[in-house]
Amino acid sequence: xxxxxxxxQGVPLHLDRTxxxxxxxxxxxxxxxxxxxxxxxMGPSGSGKSTLLNLVAGFETPLSGNVLIDGRDFSSASPFExxxxxxxxxxxxxxxxxxxxxxGLGISPSLALTPRDHKAIADALARTGLAGKEKRLxxxxxxxxxxxxxxxxxxxxxxxxxxxxxxxxxxxxxxxEDMLDLVAAVQTERKMTTLFVTHQPEDARHVAAHVVFLENxxxxxxxxxxxxxSSNGPAAFRRYAGAMNER
Amino acid sequence: xxxxxxxxxxxxxxxxxxxxxxxxxxxxxxxxxxLGLVIESAGDFSGAAAAFDSYLFxxxxxxxxxxxxxxxxxxxxxxxxxxxxxxxxxxFGRSFILQLFAIPLALPAIVxxxxxxxxxxxxxxxxxxxxxxxxxxxxxxxxLSGILVAHVFFNLPLCVRLFLEALQTVPADxxxxxxxxxxxxxxxxxxxxxxxxxxxxxxxxxxxxMLCITSFTIVLILGxxxxxxxxxxxxxxxLRFDFDPARAVALTLLQILLTFAVVALLSRLGANTAAxxxxxxxxxxxxxxxxxxxxxxxxxxxxxxxxVGGPMMATIAAGLQSDxxxxxxxxxxxxxxxxxxxxxxxxALLATILSVSLAMARRGLATERGRKNRGPxxxxxxxxxxxxxLVVPPIVIGAGWFLALRHVGSVFAIAPVMVVAVNAxxxxxxxxxxxxxxxxxxxxxxxxxxxxxxxxxWARLRLIDxxxxxxxxxxxxxxxxxxxxxxxxxxxxxGSDTLQTLPYLLLARMGSYRTADAAxxxxxxxLVCFALILLADRLGKERSL
Numbered sequence: 186x187x188x189x190x191x192x193x194q195g196v197p198l199h200l201d202r203t204x205x206x207x208x209x210x211x212x213x214x215x216x217x218x219x220x221x222x223x224x225x226x227m228g229p230s231g232s233g234k235s236t237l238l239n240l241v242a243g244f245e246t247p248l249s250g251n252v253l254i255d256g257r258d259f260s261s262a263s264p265f266e267x268x269x270x271x272x273x274x275x276x277x278x279x280x281x282x283x284x285x286x287x288x289g290l291g292i293s294p295s296l297a298l299t300p301r302d303h304k305a306i307a308d309a310l311a312r313t314g315l316a317g318k319e320k321r322l323x324x325x326x327x328x329x330x331x332x333x334x335x336x337x338x339x340x341x342x343x344x345x346x347x348x349x350x351x352x353x354x355x356x357x358x359x360x361x362e363d364m365l366d367l368v369a370a371v372q373t374e375r376k377m378t379t380l381f382v383t384h385q386p387e388d389a390r391h392v393a394a395h396v397v398f399l400e401n402x403x404x405x406x407x408x409x410x411x412x413x414x415s416s417n418g419p420a421a422f423r424r425y426a427g428a429m430n431e432r
Numbered sequence: 433x434x435x436x437x438x439x440x441x442x443x444x445x446x447x448x449x450x451x452x453x454x455x456x457x458x459x460x461x462x463x464x465x466x467l468g469l470v471i472e473s474a475g476d477f478s479g480a481a482a483a484f485d486s487y488l489f490x491x492x493x494x495x496x497x498x499x500x501x502x503x504x505x506x507x508x509x510x511x512x513x514x515x516x517x518x519x520x521x522x523x524f525g526r527s528f529i530l531q532l533f534a535i536p537l538a539l540p541a542i543v544x545x546x547x548x549x550x551x552x553x554x555x556x557x558x559x560x561x562x563x564x565x566x567x568x569x570x571x572x573x574x575x576l577s578g579i580l581v582a583h584v585f586f587n588l589p590l591c592v593r594l595f596l597e598a599l600q601t602v603p604a605d606x607x608x609x610x611x612x613x614x615x616x617x618x619x620x621x622x623x624x625x626x627x628x629x630x631x632x633x634x635x636x637x638x639x640x641x642m643l644c645i646t647s648f649t650i651v652l653i654l655g656x657x658x659x660x661x662x663x664x665x666x667x668x669x670x671l672r673f674d675f676d677p678a679r680a681v682a683l684t685l686l687q688i689l690l691t692f693a694v695v696a697l698l699s700r701l702g703a704n705t706a707a708x709x710x711x712x713x714x715x716x717x718x719x720x721x722x723x724x725x726x727x728x729x730x731x732x733x734x735x736x737x738x739x740v741g742g743p744m745m746a747t748i749a750a751g752l753q754s755d756x757x758x759x760x761x762x763x764x765x766x767x768x769x770x771x772x773x774x775x776x777x778x779x780a781l782l783a784t785i786l787s788v789s790l791a792m793a794r795r796g797l798a799t800e801r802g803r804k805n806r807g808p809x810x811x812x813x814x815x816x817x818x819x820x821x822l823v824v825p826p827i828v829i830g831a832g833w834f835l836a837l838r839h840v841g842s843v844f845a846i847a848p849v850m851v852v853a854v855n856a857x858x859x860x861x862x863x864x865x866x867x868x869x870x871x872x873x874x875x876x877x878x879x880x881x882x883x884x885x886x887x888x889x890w891a892r893l894r895l896i897d898x899x900x901x902x903x904x905x906x907x908x909x910x911x912x913x914x915x916x917x918x919x920x921x922x923x924x925x926x927g928s929d930t931l932q933t934l935p936y937l938l939l940a941r942m943g944s945y946r947t948a949d950a951a952x953x954x955x956x957x958x959l960v961c962f963a964l965i966l967l968a969d970r971l972g973k974e975r976s977l
Contacts, residue, residue, distance in 0.1 A: 244880055265886030276877040281899040295891035 195221020195376040196255035196268070196345045203240055203250030203260075212236055212402035215250075218395070221376035223369070225389035225410065228399035229425060234382045237399065238348045241380065242271045254346060265294075270339035271348040274355070277335035278323040284310070284334050285319040291338035302341075309340040313367065329353075329360045333367070340371065347377040354384065365391045386426045390414055398422045446889055451793015454786045458857055462824055465832025472835045473681040484682060487658065488666075492686060495662040498576060498651075499644035502583035507637050509584070510591030513736045515625055516729035517592065518599040519721055529737055530596075533589035536740065538965035540918020541586070541649035542935050543958040546942075546950060547743030548573065548582045548654065550750040555947070557746055578654035583647065587640045589740050594639075598632035599625060617725055638698035645694060646825045649920045649935075653942070663687040664827045668924055677835055684831050691825065751955025754948040765953070768937040772917055775851050775933060780913035782856035784905055787863040791871045792897075799879055821861060826854050826921035834925055847926035851933070854922045859912035866911065866968075870904040871897070903971050910968035914961040 198218040205212045212233045218224050226234050239245040241252060243264035251258045259267050270291075278287045288309060292302045310316055313333040323331055332352050339347055349368070353361045369392045372379055383389055389396055389410060396413040398406040398421060406419035413422055517526070536544065550556055554572030562570040573581055602624055610620050648664040655661060661669070663683055670680040721729075759765050833850055837843050878896055882888070887896060920935040927936040934957050941949040 242884065244883065263886075264880075264883040269884075271880075271884055273880065277881065279878065279881070279896060282895070286895075290885050290887060290895070294885050294887040296895060 195378050197253075198241065198346055198378050198380075199251075199253040200237070200240065201251040201253050203247040203252065205236060205240060205245060205247050207236065210402060214240070214404060216397055216404045216407060218378055218380060218397070220378055222394045223372055223379040223381055223392050224395040224397055225393035226380050226382045226397050226399065227384070227386070227389060227422070227425070228405070232399040233402040234399055235350060236402075238271065238350050238380060238382060241267075241346065242269050242348055243267050267346075268344045269346040269348060270342045270344045271350065272332065272335045272339060272352045274351045277338075277352075278331055280323050282322075283319065284315060284321050284323075284326070287323070287334055288338045288341055291342040305341050306337075309337040312340060312371070313337040329356050329364060332356070332364060336367065336371065340375070343375075345377055347372075347379040349379065349381045351382050351384065353388070361385075361388065362391070368392055386414070396422070398425070400425075445796045447789075447792035447796040449793075450789035451796070454789035454793070457786065458821060458860075461853055461857060462821070462829060464836065465824075465829040468832040468834075468836025469681050469684055472677055473685070488679075488682065488686070490658070491661050491663055491666050491683070492690070494660060495645060495690070498579050498583070498655075498660075498662065499641050499647075501576075502580055502587065502644040503637055503641045505580060506584050506587035506591050506640050507633070509736070510588050510595055510636075511629060513588070513732055514592045514595035514599060515621070515629075516732045517596055518625070519725070519729055529733065530593070532737070532741060532744075533592055534969075535744065535962065535965075536586045536589050538914060538961055539586075539744075540920070540935060540957055540961055541582075541647070542653065542920050542938055543747060543918065543954045543961075544585055544743060545582055545650050545653040546750075546938075546954040547747035548578060548585060550746035550951060551742050552578070552581060557749070574654060575657070575660040576655075579647075579651055579660065582650045582654055583644050585740060585743055586650075587643065588736065591636050591640060592736070594636045595629055595632060598628050602628050617722070634698075638694075642691070642694055642698065646691060648825070648827055648924075652920070652924070653939075663690065664825060667827050667831050671831060671834055671925060680831055680835065684828050687825065687828055747951070747954055747958055750948075750951035751958075754952030754955075756952050756955075759949060759952045759956075764932070764937060768932045768934045771931065772933040772935075775848060775855070776913045776916040779852045779855040779859065779916040780909045782852060783859040783863045783912035783916075784867075784909045786856065786860050787867050787908055788871070788901070788905065790860075790864060791868040794868070795872055795875045799875070821857050826858050826919070827925065829854050829857075830922040830925040844926065844928045844931065847923075847928065847931045850926050851922050851931075855916040855919050856912070858919070858921075859915045862915065863908035863912045866908040867901065867904045870901060874900040907968045907971045910964045910971065914964035914968070917964070918957060918961050 197220040200214040200216050202215045203213070205214075210231075214233070214237055226237060228234050236245060240247055241254075243259070243262060243266075247260055250260070252260045254268055279290070282290075285306060286296060288306050289296055289298050289302065292298060292305065298306070307316075307319075310319060313336050315330065315333050315337060318326070318330070323334070326334070335352070353364045356364065365388060368379070368381070371377075372392075381389070381393060393410045396406075396408065396410050397404055398413070398419065400421055405421045406413075408419070412418060517529070520526070549572075552558055552562075552573040554570060556572070559570045559572070572578075606624055610624055615623070645662075646664060647662070648668070651660070651662045651665045652668065655665065663686060667680055667683045667687065670676045670683060830850060833846075834843055837846055874897065882892055882896060917933075918935060920939065923931075923933050923936045924939070927933065932940070934953060938950050938953045938957065941947075941953065
């Protein structure tokens with residue numbers, strides 16, 4: 186299980202020679218993500234960003250290789266057994282359950298909550314700016330608020346790895362920046378090893394310390410965000426970012 | 433590296449276990465019936481062989497002939513009526529007509545048959561008029577003509593709705609284009625409407641043919657006699673009147689062969705057997721329609737309306753004329769109502785449980801397959817298992833068990849179990865259609881989330897699936913209950929003085945020429961089924977999310 190992994194100092198995450206195939210496409214990842222920091226995972230559509238996250242989260246099982254979290258192999262563990270929280274682009278919430286229950290499910294999958302859990306949920310909601318909205322249903326929330334609920338749930342789950350799969354892609358620029366600030370702030374407190382998939386170079390620049398750039402199902406470049414966004418960053422990444430800017 | 437062995441797929445997901453259980457239930461019910469038939473024919477093969485006489489071939493010929501005629505009449509007239517309705521997307525009473533056309537689907541066959549008799553029978557409302565016109569005493573619509581009228585009553589509205597749906601798939605832009613090009617009625621039909629209709633034609637015709645070839649109640653009541661008997665009715669007569677098991681086996685095997693041949697043919701034609709349609713009534717009016725065509729269309733729609741509405745009105749009128757107060761006080765009626773209600777409730781419950789198990793298992797397997805290439809056979813079985821049930825007529829299942837059980841003890845002692853079980857699996861494909869899309873859509877949204885948060889088993893059922901499925905489940909339940917309430921298939925075989933449902937009592941009253949009683953009971957049965965279908969429709973349309 187998960188509790189024996191200390192949460193506050195960050196754990197290293199290593200995809201150790203993992204391979205995977207999707208019909209015709211085959212993917213191979215061999216990459217390490219620095220403990221307790223935010224790494225932006227970037228790359229063109231179909232380059233394997235979501236698959237990489239799914240391998241870490243346990244929604245896909247690698248054909249070979251290992252998913253090492255803090256040195257332990259989780260390759261064949263079910264998603265729930267992994268020390269991982271994930272925020273998807275959409276459908277993060279159960280539409281028929283209110284905000285409180287949606288967050289509470291992060292603590293107990295049968296919603297058996299103690300008074301201490303209630304307190305933890307209230308704290309997480311306050312931290313994500315959702316105080317007073319406990320009884321709202323997802324349809325009564327804005328798109329940004331819904332993603333805040335998902336973040337609040339990740340907070341109460343308190344697992345050392347956080348995966349963000351384009352969570353703010355459907356939000357406007359100003360709102361997106363707010364959310365990024367929230368992620369950065371939470372990250373500083375919790376020291377979660379965070380993988381952040383995004384298409385927006387400026388988002389990556391805003392919060393990420395590192396960048397992993399994927400192309401054709403494999404890691405084309407990896408390094409510090411500073412270096413990536415400088416004028417002599419990796420050529421493949423500059424081509425991609427340049428194409429993005431021209432759009 | 434040590435790697436934990438993954439649990440076998442089937443055991444990790446309780447949903448798949450539930451699906452396997454449901455499938456096993458269906459397999460035992462159908463397999464048991466087949467086993468009964470095989471044992472019976474193996475014991476006395478010469479008898480079964482001897483049953484292949486000229487009478488039997490006449491029955492087969494009539495079965496096919498009436499189905500072909502019914503299909504042709506329903507489909508051809510429906511083409512014209514559907515086109516007429518689609519040409520006039522807005523007029524007073526249009527949505528009423530469409531709603532009226534949905535009713536026959538919900539009406540028990542025995543009620544419809546009585547409605548047809550009340551209108552066109554020898555003592556029907558039209559008898560006087562028809563006698564005057566014909567010049568001699570109107571003989572009534574028994575035999576082929578009666579069967580055809582009843583089949584068209586059932587299937588014309590269904591075809592109209594399906595064809596109308598096909599016409600509505602024509603993009604609005606095509607109509608805009610047509611009006612810009614100044615297409616008149618004829619080219620518009622040729623280039624726009626006919627291609628859409630032709631695409632739907634094999635599927636619709638196949639469905640109707642299948643429904644007519646397995647039609648039991650209508651043939652039993654309106655046909656009968658050696659000249660107008662279908663295989664299903666002959667099976668019933670062989671078991672209940674002649675008690676000739678060898679003949680029953682021969683007939684049943686033929687019926688199975690016939691339905692399988694038809695289904696095989698249909699699947700090659702690409703028929704879809706989904707009978708329900710959600711019609712949108714979006715008005716669309718780009719073509720100007722001439723006066724003469726408008727009149728013709730109005731006439732067509734009017735005729736169809738009278739044809740479909742007539743037997744319904746007759747059912748109501750004849751029912752109201754009967755001595756309803758006395759019927760309501762009768763002990764036999766009370767008993768039949770209680771029996772019907774109990775059996776239908778149980779059967780609807782069973783149908784719903786089976787359907788939800790299959791829907792969940794199918795989804796669970798599809799999710800698994802997304803990750804690993806495992807269990808395609810099981811998924812295929814669960815997928816087609818439900819549809820397969822439609823191919824095996826209830827009379828056949830009933831006959832198989834009837835033959836098998838008579839060696840063990842009293843056939844009639846196990847009657848309630850048979851009625852509940854067979855009616856449940858007959859309703860299952862319809863229940864599944866209400867449940868599966870809702871469950872799949874919910875699962876699409878929730879699957880990864882549940883896996884991530886570890887929400888499984890009972891907690892998942894209670895917190896995630898139940899709130900989403902409540903309405904579709906209620907829809908499926910009400911629909912299954914209506915189907916079971918009105919069914920006369922299995923109960924005709926297994927019914928007795930100690931086990932009488934409403935349709936069975938109705939049949940008994942007809943048999944003893946208490947026509948007024950029958951009409952009163954038909955009204956009651958028709959109203960209850962109609963109310964249930966209305967409820968199912970309501971629940972199905974409102975979305976809680």
